[in-house]
Every structure is written in structure tokens, then in C-alpha cells.
Amino acid sequence: QVQLVESGGGVVQAGGSLRLSCAASGRTASIYGMGWFRQAPGKGRDRVAAISWSGSSTTYADSVKGRFAISRDNTKNTLHLQMNSLKPEDTAVYYCAASRQLYGLGTGLERQYDYWGQGTQVTVSS
DSSP states (O other): OEEEEEEOOEEEETTOOEEEEEEEEESGGGOOOEEEEEEOTTSOEEEEEEEOSSSSOEEEOTTTTTTEEEEEETTTTEEEEEEOSOOGGGOEEEEEEEOSSOSSOOOSOGGGOOEEOOOEEEEEEO
16 A cells, blocks of 8 residues: 655745645555546646656646646655646645556546545635
């Protein structure tokens, strides 16, 4: 089993930055592709960024391209999401996800990810 714990959420003014982190523990050798999802109030959970097992490939939702950057450190079993130029519409609960199935980036479907963190709240005030 794998446990994922997010940190780094909080309240920030529009235009500000936050860095989310996700620490993985347990059977981390079974983790391949990873990603960050978010869920705003009353909406579904959508993937905002993903990174391949090696870290050489990344993909972003159009809404965050150029503002967010995903990275991972496999030696420390950590995943990060650097969020810059934050907007009120970025307000959501952010979830870290890990896959036993994906070496690459996948297509963004939740079912492609096997492990989930508990989520961390990000609130961007205008």
C-alpha cells in the first residue's frame, strides 16, 4: 500500500504563489506516473498537471499552463506543484495522485490513478 500526504496549501492573494508538496510512503517502488488534481466547490475533480515516472515528461491543463510547474524527486519520494500568478479560479482542494499503471502521462482520468492523498485547500482571494 502507498500513503500520500499533501502539504503547502493555504490562503493567498491573487497574483501570489504557493508550492504544494506530496510525500509518499509505503510501497513507493510501485509508483510510476503521478499527478495533481483539483476540485472546486460544486465541480468535479480535474487533473491540472502530471509527470511521468522518470520526470522527463510533463503535461498541464490549459487553465494553468505557464503558471504551474510539476516536479518530482524519486530519491525522496516527493512530488511538488509550484503555483505562480494564482487566480481566484484556482481556489480548490488539491489532491496528489499516484499510479501503478502509468509510466507516462495518461489521459487525465481519475481511474488511471490508484493512490490519493487527503487533499489540501488552496484559497486565492481577489
